[in-house]
Amino acid sequence: MPNWLKKRALLTPNRQAIIYKGETITFTQLYQAAYEMAGKLTSKGVKNKQFTAVLLQNHLDSAVILLALQLLGVRAVILNNRLTADELIWQIRDSNSVFLLSEERFLEKLSNISDSLPDLPIFKKEELAETPIEGPLIIDEIELDDICTIMYTSGTTGYPKGVIQTYGNHWWSATGSALNLGLHENDCWLCTVPLFHISGYSILMKSIIYGMKIVLHERFDVNETLNDIRKEQVTIMSVVSTTLTMILDYLQEERLPKSFRCMLLGGGPASLPLLERCVKKDIPVFQTYGMTETSSQIVTLSPEDSFRKLGSAGKPLFPSQLKIMQDGREAMANEPGEIVVKGPNVTPGYLNREKDNRKDFQDGWLHTGDIGYVDEDDFLFVLDRRSDLIISGGENIYPAEIEGVLTSHSAIKDAGVIGRQDDKWGEIPVAFLVKKAPVSETDIMDFCKEKLAKYKIPKKIYFIDEIPRNASKKILRRELRKLINE
Amino acid sequence: MPNWLKKRALLTPNRQAIIYKGETITFTQLYQAAYEMAGKLTSKGVKNKQFTAVLLQNHLDSAVILLALQLLGVRAVILNNRLTADELIWQIRDSNSVFLLSEERFLEKLSNISDSLPDLPIFKKEELAETPIEGPLIIDEIELDDICTIMYTSGTTGYPKGVIQTYGNHWWSATGSALNLGLHENDCWLCTVPLFHISGYSILMKSIIYGMKIVLHERFDVNETLNDIRKEQVTIMSVVSTTLTMILDYLQEERLPKSFRCMLLGGGPASLPLLERCVKKDIPVFQTYGMTETSSQIVTLSPEDSFRKLGSAGKPLFPSQLKIMQDGREAMANEPGEIVVKGPNVTPGYLNREKDNRKDFQDGWLHTGDIGYVDEDDFLFVLDRRSDLIISGGENIYPAEIEGVLTSHSAIKDAGVIGRQDDKWGEIPVAFLVKKAPVSETDIMDFCKEKLAKYKIPKKIYFIDEIPRNASKKILRRELRKLINE
Structure with missing residues (x-):
């Protein structure tokens, strides 16, 4: 496949790509910015196929850096910026990252990281602004099996594991979602979730693949959210129960604009009272189930079932499959068991974890450890994470x-x-x-x-x-x- | 990937799938009908991976047969029903087809075929209605590299060549198109083009992959076309210059309904006067360039450029690439040369034609033999199909x-x-x-x-x-x- 961002800039150069704090950038401008950033990284010695750690907050510049790494074919180890320095050091070591890209804001953490990893070159985005542009040698074609990103899962017990996400994983996630949610010319996705999580990163990928405008926020703020839904005519937003509750509380008697068509609700099972409040306020909620290992959603409720099957996460997206396993056999309808998934959006495995991979993946099926059941109409109901049981x-x-x-x-x-x-x-x-x-x-x-x-x-x-x-x-x-x- | 039709019936069982002569069939019903047909074919001895020739006219039953073959993983050699018995015999022999599925309507041709190929079992759909159901053993998962269909096109040599179309080719064609045209919940595609051509077959594939309603006609009839566009709220239709002209003539002072959003115009370059007539009547024409070898469109004009670049076929779809070659080098902007294409929707080659494949495919690039140029904004203008076509x-x-x-x-x-x-x-x-x-x-x-x-x-x-x-x-x-x- 052709290089995604370059192709997108070629196809729809003047369409709006990202809006961040009132600033708008088109796909051509985004490509040019990422191209220049790729040139700066090249002059710093960053190369194709290297693992490079990234510690950033949501910002237009961060999107540019993440896309520059894709242009170069560099594998981004995307770090959660809320972690402590010790936790970050652990992940940088575990992934054998050879560079760290970050920003002034994390100076204290960077200083601690530097003390522990004195040989690790750390580049702050503020100093990259002054770096000369060299080359860059951008990849013309993307191999879908190549590693695009590594994200560490929070891991309820023990040490976090680096989830490998290939270009293909991101591609199939984006197209599988479009086949379910549809794709409109005027679509605009509001991203208030972190780019360092798959929830945010997958929105950035959808922007490039769909040619869709996104509105990027530094963090979730209910006032800014409602403002931008109205001002930028946002049509889709990714939320979790907490943020959705805040939106509902804030709205009071008001309604969302008619153009808003999808509240994609992830991050664990939602309570029925919450969903019922949304029904009352005509908020089109699409419950979804997914995780870092499935490169965002893998199961989502279709539009026509959103009321009839309230509380369900829906059915697996077109390219994906699901089964419930109980005592080594497939469970019956309505019988709870472990949720097991398969599909081209599912990670090929954890980085440098041969043993975990053998345990968690069997014949291409990922054993999620989550508990749920599938009803007589094939709808998934997620009960809980096994460790929480x-x-x-x-x-x-x-x-x-x-x-x-x-x-x-x-x-x-x-x-x-x-x-x-x-x-x-x-x-x-x-x-x-x-x-x-x-x-x-x-x-x-x-x-x-x-x-x-x-x-x-x-x-x-x-x-x-x-x-x-x-x-x-x-x-x-x-x-x-x-x-x-x- | 999961079996497409089975998956679609699971995802959206009650959505309308096909409307044919006033009869409507949902995806569940379509799956059940194809499943039964697969059982009948199984009892006739038709098996996975066999090449089976198909000689049918546009009909609901034909769609069912084509989908039944997919359920079984049988490779369909789809014959053009306008060909003579001699031409058909040549293609059946060339593809080593082991069965022929057809219908009473083609009795005379079938009799001639039978005379020349006495060992070829021929099953007519009318007799299949009485055939008992056995099994069937349907494939649970689709391998994208497997051969789905063979369609013959002729070359300069005079003898037709069988174009291999894999499941992946059809998949990427459908998703590549959706990323360009968008995908709406209420989409409905009118198919008046033959199912034995990639133009028609690709609409059937889109129906399954998108979960989209299609209206199937036996043949193009301008009166029925306009009736159904209004009655069934058709949003997209595939046309060629001839049929588009007939629609324009018929419409006179009338307009198409607002819900109609895309007239996909293929089958060779269109004349500017025709396109200008469409502009005057607010008909949203999307010019496109494609062929059997690219599993339908590979280059299509995007919505925002349809007026500005009238006469252009647009830019290659997201997963695909294009270049113009002149004297062994890539042509400059506005310089005509041979159109050369690449992408996951492009055929892996011609069936049993090692020599042609070496000539036509170089490093994954298909040399189409068609002549065109790309302007300074990267828009393709097709000048002529292969000089003799x-x-x-x-x-x-x-x-x-x-x-x-x-x-x-x-x-x-x-x-x-x-x-x-x-x-x-x-x-x-x-x-x-x-x-x-x-x-x-x-x-x-x-x-x-x-x-x-x-x-x-x-x-x-x-x-x-x-x-x-x-x-x-x-x-x-x-x-x-x-x-x-x-």
């Missing part, structure tokens, strides 16, 4: 379900549920709550008794100021566990 | 093939065939003959009727003393053209 007296308890109930209480802003060791039951669920109005533990218990089977009701409630979440807004349950043990 | 009502006619038939007549010493301008068909073939024994125009016409499909028969015959040839004995067709114009 609470087993109490032989009964399975899925925290997301309890959290959904808790956050539907008018006085509760946010909730996190984990299992606590218990002599009698093995584990019992306990809840961490953030209030938005005065409420007592007894009130909550009474509320739960109405909504939940007895064994699911949290046995203890802790009121805290904030639920710890990672950059993609997933609850950090291990942080909650620490709170109990303190 | 005659395009008549969207059908390709290769003079060498007709000349071969004519010179096989005992009274003909030499023959030359060229295209003559025609208001209705674009071009029609006319023949120049040198006699070696007395023979009348009627004798020749009768002789041709046995050997050549109707559209290939010369519409006028000129007897002359000598066919002008150059030193290497190649016919000087421009000299023949002068003779008509004198």
Whole structure:
């Protein structure tokens, strides 16, 4: 295939590509900027097929750097900028990255990294502005099997693993999504999720492959989000439950513009009350299921099923497949088991992890470790991550379900549920709550008794100021566990 | 990848798939019908990877048969039903087809085929209706490199060559087109072109891959076309200059509905006056360039350029590439030369034609033999299809093939065939003959009727003393053209 960005600039040179803080850049300008950046990186010695770490925040320049690396065929090890220096050093070492591209903003972390890795050349984008342009030797054709990016998964236990994402993975993810969501001339995707996560990076890839405008924000801000949805006529946005809730709260009696056609909801199962609020406000929510290993969505609810199958993540995208495995056999309809996926958007494996790859991939099928079931109409319902599963007296308890109930209480802003060791039951669920109005533990218990089977009701409630979440807004349950043990 | 039709039926079971003569079939029903047909074919002994010839007219049943062959992984040698028995026999032999699937309508041709190929099992769709269902063993996964279809085109040598089209070729053609034309939930493609041509077959593939409704007609009829565009809210239609002209004439002062968004115009360069008439009537024409070897369009004008670059075929689709070669080097902007293309939608080669493949494909680039130039903005302008190619009502006619038939007549010493301008068909073939024994125009016409499909028969015959040839004995067709114009 031809080089993507170069091809896109050739096809639709004057279409808007990225809007960032009021600045608009066309595909030609984006290509020129990435081309110049590729020339600067070349003069710094960055070369095709090298692993190069990238530590950036969401910014137009960051998009340019990520695309420049693609022009050169450099493999980008994209680091999560919320990690500590120690965590970053671990990933840079693990991936054998030979350069680190970053920016002034992370000076303190960079200084710590430099102390531990004195031989690692670190280039800050601010100094690259002054670097002369050399060459560059950009790749004319892309091999779909080549490694494009490495992203480390948060990993609930043990050390993170680098997920290999090939150009083909990104390509099939983008086209598989278009075959489901459709592709309109006026489409514009709002990106408030980090570019260092697959949720954000995949939006950048869609921009190039579709020839679609994106609006890039440094971070999620509900006021800016609503402003830009209206001003830039955004048609699609990627959200998680937390951000969607904030949008709903902010909207109050208002509605989104008619041109807005898709709220792509990922990052774990959503609660039914939240989805019902969206239905009431005519917000077109498309629940989706995906992960770094599937280069973003792999299962998404189709437009025509979004109301009928509320709470489902939908069906696997056209190029992909799904099955539920239970005790080594394929589960029946409605029987929960491990979610196992396959498709050209699925990673070929983890970087330098032969053993994990053998365990997690069997005949091309990735064993996700997540729990779900497929109903009689082939719709996937994701129950929870296996590691989060609470087993109490032989009964399975899925925290997301309890959290959904808790956050539907008018006085509760946010909730996190984990299992606590218990002599009698093995584990019992306990809840961490953030209030938005005065409420007592007894009130909550009474509320739960109405909504939940007895064994699911949290046995203890802790009121805290904030639920710890990672950059993609997933609850950090291990942080909650620490709170109990303190 | 998962089996396409099965996957589509799983994803959007109740969406409308095909409308044929007022009858509507959903994707589930289409899958069930194709599944049953696959069972019938299985009980007749048709098996995975076999080459099986197909001689059908546009009909819902034909679509079902073509899809049943895909379910089984059978390679369909799709025959042009306008060909004579002799022409069909040649293609069946050349492809080593082990079965022929057809219908009562072609009884006379089938009888002739049977006389020449007594060992070839021929199954008519009418008798398949009574055949018991066995198995069938349908393929769960599609390998993109596997052969899906074979379609014959003629070369300069006169004998047709079987173009191999893989599943990947069809896939990339469909997705490449969607990335350019967009993909709307309400899209509906009108197919009045033959399913045995890539123009029609590719619409069927798009229906399955996109989950899109198509309206299938037996043949082009301007009245039915306009009726269905309105009644079924058709949004896209594939046309050639001849059919587009008929639509324009029929419309008179009327306009197409606003929902109609794309008139995809292929089958040779269109005249500027025709395109200007479309502009006046607000008909959104997308000029396109493609061939059997590129599994339909490879170059198409984007929406935003359709007026600014009137007459251009546009730019190569996202996954594809194009260059113009002149004297062994790449031509400059605006310099005409041979059109050379590359991409995952381009055939891997001709069936059993090692020599032709070496000549026509160099480093993955297909030398089309067509002449064109690329302007300073990278837009392709097709000047002429292969210097000798005659395009008549969207059908390709290769003079060498007709000349071969004519010179096989005992009274003909030499023959030359060229295209003559025609208001209705674009071009029609006319023949120049040198006699070696007395023979009348009627004798020749009768002789041709046995050997050549109707559209290939010369519409006028000129007897002359000598066919002008150059030193290497190649016919000087421009000299023949002068003779008509004198």
